[in-house]
Amino acid sequence: MATKPDLMMNDSQKGMTLIVKTVVRFAIGIIFMFGWYIIVYGHLTPGGGFAGGTILACGYVILTLAFGKDLALRKMSDMAASIIDNSCALLFVLIPIVGFAFGSFFLNFPPHGKPFNLVSAGLIPLYNIIIGLKVTSSLFAIFVALSIFGRFVSKLVEEAEEEE
Amino acid sequence: MQTAYPLFSVLPLAAAFFNLLVTKLNKKVADYIAFVVTGTLAVMAVLTVFEAPFAYRVGGFPAPWGILLISDGLSSLTLVIINVIAFLAVIYSTKYMTMYTAKPKYYSLLLLMIAGMNGVVCTGDLFNLFVFLEVASLASYALVGFGCEHEELEASFKYLILGEVASTAILFGIAFLYSMTGTLNMPDLARQLEIVGINKAVAFVIALFIMGFGLKASTVPFHAWLPDAHPSAPAPISALLSGVLIKAIGVYAIARIMFDVVGPNAMVSTILMFLGALSMVVGVFLAVGQSDIKRMLAYHSISQMGYVMIGLGLGLNPNVPALVAAMALFGGIYHFVNHAVFKSLLFLCAGSFEFRTGTRNRYEMGGLIRKMPVTSTACSIASLSISGVPPFNGFWSKLIIIVALVQAGYYIYGGIAVLVAFVTLVSFIKLQRFVIFGQLPARFAALKESPFAMTFPLVVLAILCLGLGLAYPFLDHSVLQAARNALLDKLSYMGYILGG
Amino acid sequence: MVLYFLTLVLFVMGVYCLIAKKNIIKKIIGLTITDYAINLFIILIGYRANGIAPILFKNMTMKELSEQGVDPLPQALVLTSIVIGLGVLSLMTAICLRLYEKYKTFDMGEINRLKG
Amino acid sequence: MIDTFLFVLLIFMIVGSAIAIETKNMLSSVISCGIVGAAVSVAFLMLGAPDIAITQVVVEVLILVILIRATITIDNTAIEVHWDTFAVVSSLIFFGLFLVFAFLAVQDLPRFGHPIMKVSQQYLETALQKTGAANVVSSVVLDFRGFDTLGEASVLFVSILGAFVILRRHGRKRRSEEDTEKVGILSEEEIREDYEEFRE
Numbered sequence: 001m002a003t004k005p006d007l008m009m010n011d012s013q014k015g016m017t018l019i020v021k022t023v024v025r026f027a028i029g030i031i032f033m034f035g036w037y038i039i040v041y042g043h044l045t046p047g048g049g050f051a052g053g054t055i056l057a058c059g060y061v062i063l064t065l066a067f068g069k070d071l072a073l074r075k076m077s078d079m080a081a082s083i084i085d086n087s088c089a090l091l092f093v094l095i096p097i098v099g100f101a102f103g104s105f106f107l108n109f110p111p112h113g114k115p116f117n118l119v120s121a122g123l124i125p126l127y128n129i130i131i132g133l134k135v136t137s138s139l140f141a142i143f144v145a146l147s148i149f150g151r152f153v154s155k156l157v158e159e160a161e162e163e164e
Numbered sequence: 165m166q167t168a169y170p171l172f173s174v175l176p177l178a179a180a181f182f183n184l185l186v187t188k189l190n191k192k193v194a195d196y197i198a199f200v201v202t203g204t205l206a207v208m209a210v211l212t213v214f215e216a217p218f219a220y221r222v223g224g225f226p227a228p229w230g231i232l233l234i235s236d237g238l239s240s241l242t243l244v245i246i247n248v249i250a251f252l253a254v255i256y257s258t259k260y261m262t263m264y265t266a267k268p269k270y271y272s273l274l275l276l277m278i279a280g281m282n283g284v285v286c287t288g289d290l291f292n293l294f295v296f297l298e299v300a301s302l303a304s305y306a307l308v309g310f311g312c313e314h315e316e317l318e319a320s321f322k323y324l325i326l327g328e329v330a331s332t333a334i335l336f337g338i339a340f341l342y343s344m345t346g347t348l349n350m351p352d353l354a355r356q357l358e359i360v361g362i363n364k365a366v367a368f369v370i371a372l373f374i375m376g377f378g379l380k381a382s383t384v385p386f387h388a389w390l391p392d393a394h395p396s397a398p399a400p401i402s403a404l405l406s407g408v409l410i411k412a413i414g415v416y417a418i419a420r421i422m423f424d425v426v427g428p429n430a431m432v433s434t435i436l437m438f439l440g441a442l443s444m445v446v447g448v449f450l451a452v453g454q455s456d457i458k459r460m461l462a463y464h465s466i467s468q469m470g471y472v473m474i475g476l477g478l479g480l481n482p483n484v485p486a487l488v489a490a491m492a493l494f495g496g497i498y499h500f501v502n503h504a505v506f507k508s509l510l511f512l513c514a515g516s517f518e519f520r521t522g523t524r525n526r527y528e529m530g531g532l533i534r535k536m537p538v539t540s541t542a543c544s545i546a547s548l549s550i551s552g553v554p555p556f557n558g559f560w561s562k563l564i565i566i567v568a569l570v571q572a573g574y575y576i577y578g579g580i581a582v583l584v585a586f587v588t589l590v591s592f593i594k595l596q597r598f599v600i601f602g603q604l605p606a607r608f609a610a611l612k613e614s615p616f617a618m619t620f621p622l623v624v625l626a627i628l629c630l631g632l633g634l635a636y637p638f639l640d641h642s643v644l645q646a647a648r649n650a651l652l653d654k655l656s657y658m659g660y661i662l663g664g
Numbered sequence: 665m666v667l668y669f670l671t672l673v674l675f676v677m678g679v680y681c682l683i684a685k686k687n688i689i690k691k692i693i694g695l696t697i698t699d700y701a702i703n704l705f706i707i708l709i710g711y712r713a714n715g716i717a718p719i720l721f722k723n724m725t726m727k728e729l730s731e732q733g734v735d736p737l738p739q740a741l742v743l744t745s746i747v748i749g750l751g752v753l754s755l756m757t758a759i760c761l762r763l764y765e766k767y768k769t770f771d772m773g774e775i776n777r778l779k780g
Numbered sequence: 781m782i783d784t785f786l787f788v789l790l791i792f793m794i795v796g797s798a799i800a801i802e803t804k805n806m807l808s809s810v811i812s813c814g815i816v817g818a819a820v821s822v823a824f825l826m827l828g829a830p831d832i833a834i835t836q837v838v839v840e841v842l843i844l845v846i847l848i849r850a851t852i853t854i855d856n857t858a859i860e861v862h863w864d865t866f867a868v869v870s871s872l873i874f875f876g877l878f879l880v881f882a883f884l885a886v887q888d889l890p891r892f893g894h895p896i897m898k899v900s901q902q903y904l905e906t907a908l909q910k911t912g913a914a915n916v917v918s919s920v921v922l923d924f925r926g927f928d929t930l931g932e933a934s935v936l937f938v939s940i941l942g943a944f945v946i947l948r949r950h951g952r953k954r955r956s957e958e959d960t961e962k963v964g965i966l967s968e969e970e971i972r973e974d975y976e977e978f979r980e
Contacts (some may be wrong), residue, residue: 613922
């Protein structure tokens with residue numbers, strides 16, 4: 001399970017009501033599991049890196065909404081998100097470059113394996129995982145940046161108006 | 165070069181991602197990464213010019229199934245313009261960008277923009293073109309708002325809205341073409357369109373493309389964003405936007421699609437020539453009254469792109485004699501190169517003045533030739549060049565376009581072109597009088613010349629201005645002619661589907 | 665035909681919202697609607713009558729897929745297009761927040777320091 | 781059958797968009813937009829595109845959350861109306877003309893349900909053997925047209941990076957020459973400090 005209950009109980013002041021927190025605590029594991037399933041089985045069933053990555057990012061977003069930003073940032077800090085984002089993007093460029101050694105850029109060079117197996121289709125599952133991680137981290141980072149920035153600005157503007 | 169062709173867009177992408185990782189440890193590295201990568205790209209681009217045309221299959225899949233990258237005369241010429249000017253802009257940025265914060269992020273965005281433009285130029289696949297066009301456009305929206313001040317954010321927002329309307333229109337056009345032909349590969353599309361013919365749907369697609377790419381290239385009815393967006397960006401970015409971006413994702417794309425995919429067509433030719441003439445006139449008359457130097461230069465960009473459009477438009481007309489059409493096309497492409505050189509030089513000069521004096525208003529400057537001789541001289545050369553004074557490069561390309569217009573019997577357009585050249589001259593003489601000559605204000609007494617990293621690109625570009633002009637009668641025109649033939653020879657373009 | 669035309673109507677509504685509306689958030693909504701229109705249009709042109717999803721399952725034959733599968737290429741294009749739309753939306757939202765911070769309004773009528 | 785269903789769905793979407801565009805309340809505007817998005821994903825599901833339907837639903841949720849969280853809370857959700865008659869009339873004329881031409885143009889497209897599939901037929905037949913992936917869409921996205929996906933990942937990267945750049949505290953260096961490069965997630969004090977400076 002992705003979250004520890006004691007962390008969640010500490011800040012009962014922050015986030016939403018107890019009902020929401022309880023529901024989220026049960027749902028969050030399922031969301032993460034579903035997201036990873038969509039990513040890993042992307043080459044066999046509907047889905048893939050982008051859909052799964054967005055689901056994972058939504059999981060973090062729900063954590064942020066229900067428990068406040070501190071807990072979600074403890075799971076994945078903004079620095080970590082940025083590093084994962086950059087390195088996954090870099091990997092997604094570098095692995096195709098390896099294809100040059102086998103004849104052509106973006107060549108799917110490993111053996112394709114037996115169809116319908118989890119490990120098959122050469123590089124496609126690997127690409128899916130890389131894209132999934134990249135999408136998760138970048139969407140979570142942008143959500144945190146936008147929502148926190150927006151809320152602080154609104155608070156300050158309201159205060160300024162009251163003073164006037 | 166042939167095996168490494170995808171590196172034109174992949175190398176800057178990798179550098180941009182790597183840059184942000186490394187600069188978390190050490191911020192100084194960003195300068196060197198950008199310098200080395202753009203330098204390598206410039207060298208690679210120059211090497212590509214000497215290669216015979218070829219096609220590259222990404223992923224090893226044969227043509228209509230995989231993505232095809234195509235190198236021919238026009239694309240290699242455009243690659244040289246993009247990468248050489250980007251290299252000079254990076255050298256310039258090392259000092260100029262000390263005015264701003266977050267330099268590593270700036271370099272990453274710049275590299276991504278270069279990657280997008282190179283991708284647009286290299287590709288032979290319509291949807292791939294759209295994706296890289298979006299990369300370049302998004303990077304440019306962010307770079308226009310890089311200063312985070314009121315005006316810059318506003319300009320960035322307006323640019324984003326109009327740019328996205330254009331992108332959606334282009335995507336609709338691509339979807340229509342796919343529906344009619346069942347393929348996205350451009351040489352293959354050219355073949356299929358010969359079979360389909362110009363029916364109502366194709367005409368609609370052409371209208372969508374002219375609207376979309378015309379908005380990206382800022383031809384007149386769609387020009388509202390450019391005079392806001394280009395001056396708001398930092399100077400090296402303004403130079404890249406005005407000098408390269410509107411060409412790579414606007415004019416280059418429109419030329420490639422209209423000539424090589426759709427084929428010569430009198431109706432399209434008329435529209436392009438009309439838009440070009442309108443751009444020339446409106447741009448130049450709006451430019452005369454501006455007091456902000458960079459804003460004035462932005463309006464001149466609209467007007468000068470009109471020359472390129474009118475040249476291309478005349479070349480697209482199947483009814484004029486082939487020689488005249490080829491000449492107009494030659495002039496258009498020549499002006500395309502020249503404008504990239506002198507307009508980026510002018511923007512870099514404006515940035516250099518701003519860097520030292522802190523203002524862009526021409527009425528607040530004066531007599532700067534005594535304090536900043538190198539920048540002022542470069543600025544004068546570029547001004548003479550853009551207004552078409554004989555020994556400089558702008559003169560020759562404008563002359564060729566005007567002669568072609570007159571020979572084809574378009575006397576009115578020819579007259580407009582002469583008139584616009586004259587008004588441009590007047591406008592730049594005003595600029596010279598107020599900025600470079602005249603009275604030096606007292607507060608500029610302690611002014612110094614800009615640092616070497618900023619004057620070096622100016623000197624290189626000024627030499628190019630002079631060199632391209634003086635050497636014109638002796639130039640071996642093979643490079644420009646290869647570019648022109650790439651546009652005129654639709655049959656060999658269709659042949660790329662077999663090669664690679 | 666009518667379906668294609670209706671997506672174009674949706675597109676035009678989105679562009680109208682994007683250009684003519686003064687409120688910035690309305691502009692974002694307009695952009696989202698244009699994205700829906702173009703994505704739906706691309707999927708519509710790839711549909712095959714009585715088609716099935718272009719995914720091979722173990723109990724299907726190759727022939728079944730090649731005769732009944734809908735066009736997979738437009739789906740690949742739309743996947744790309746959706747993600748591009750998301751990216752544009754997040755950049756636009758960031759610019760909006762900064763504009764709100766600077767000008768204290770969401771009304772483009774009052775954000776007019778530039779002449780255009 | 782599916783034609784009729786899609787026709788009803790599209791009419792529903794057009795009505796929903798009209799509400800989203802014209803309503804005065806911001807929150808209902810955003811929510812109607814979300815409903816249109818949900819209808820789009822239902823349409824994708826009907827059209828044999830489960831991959832796209834999943835992505836669309838999830839992205840839709842994220843867009844709604846971002847829009848509501850980031851923008852609605854700082855507005856008082858009421859819009860002052862500026863009825864710019866000239867702009868509205870001219871754009872209506874332009875869009876009317878556009879729709880007329882579009883109506884003529886769609887007549888020349890292949891009939892709905894009968895795509896040409898010049899290239900795609902090959903994908904359906906050979907994707908499994910050439911790439912080993914059972915999901916043909918996956919094989920097209922990541923193998924046949926992998927270069928597009930690289931571009932797409934870059935687009936996402938650019939937009940996130942651009943958003944962080946735009947949300948930066950200072951654009952230009954001010955009084956102190958020290959590095960003020962902290963970006964994105966700021967502490968409350970920093971923004972307050974900044975805001976005070978801004979108001980002066």
